[in-house]
Amino acid sequence: MESTVFNITERTEKGRKVRMKGEIPGIIYGHSLDKTIPCKITNRELINLLGVKSSVLSLNLNGKTESCVLKEVQRDPFGNIVHLDFQQVKEGDSVKLKVPVKFIGIESLDSRKLLLDDIIAEVQLQGHPNEMPEHIEVDVTNLEHGAQILGKDLAIPANLKADISADDVVARIGSLISVAVESDETEEETAQ
Template sequence: MTTHSITAEKRTDTQNSSLRSLREKGRIPAVVYGFDTESISIHVDAKEMMQVARTGRTELFKLKVDGAKDLSVIIKDFQKKNGQWSHVDFLQISANKPLRVRIPIDYQGVAEGSKSGGVVQHLEQDLEVEGLPADLPASIEVDISHLQMGDKLGANEVKLPKGVTLISSGEELLLASVTAPRAVVEGNAETESTEEGAASAVSEEKE
């Protein structure tokens, strides 16, 4: 896991007017909390935050807070307003303690079944996994190029990085599938209905 640095400043005024003023100045109000520190109210530069946040929410950040030691954190949660980040929750972590997080799925390849008209469905956007912070990737690559028409891909078929274990139910959780187009399915259903009707008519004639 790559480590990036963000410089933060403490804040003591939590009034709405103060928070609004910070945002107007290009700052994002935030809170950092964790296993060996009390919650700290801070604010960070919006542009700097956006640059490092693009790497993924599971990325490890080095938070440099004025007057305090550097903290190793991840983005636990964030809020948006009018499309812009308005608040961030940082979670302090320990490099020696396993961390349970949800990591985005990066689907790779073009399913074989889609080349013959199949419809690819991405059923999940992330996976819950556990591992040491240094072993957790920013995203999990899932290859779907081998999927044929009618195939389904379960979470238990995904190859995870060394040191990372799956928490999501592997056998039951479906990640992707390739289904026949609705028109084909409906056409087959109509054909079967017609054939059944014809067979029933022949049977009645024989009687």
């Protein structure tokens, strides 16, 4: 489990009032909790928390350390974080987490005038929180025009279950030239 402990405090005020004070509201929930716990975190602690590589976080709430996973980060239309949802986890718990798909080698596609059309940006995985990867890496360096990346091509650890089927299209490789031709044709049709 993650060794860094992040300080959060229980809150009684509404989320809007918390945000006006420059803090971020959140909640902690879990099977072993009697009820959902409203909480808040300072911006400094949030920045540190978001920089952690582990999926399991240690939160100090009222002098007691809780092991949690960050289930959801809610943002406003401008991208500012407005609310956090934490799920408490105990040893042996199984959780569902959305893990981003990270494409590497895009520079190689760019140099060959190819375009990556990523259809699925994240995959929901279920399993023990300590076994969750930070992201699922896909190398697109040597792919050619028309290639597809399917669910079965993702390197998902065997001990985790994914909500994606083997035939789901994760991404396609297209050509910048064909995109330009299609947009020119669309403009001509609109002008007529």
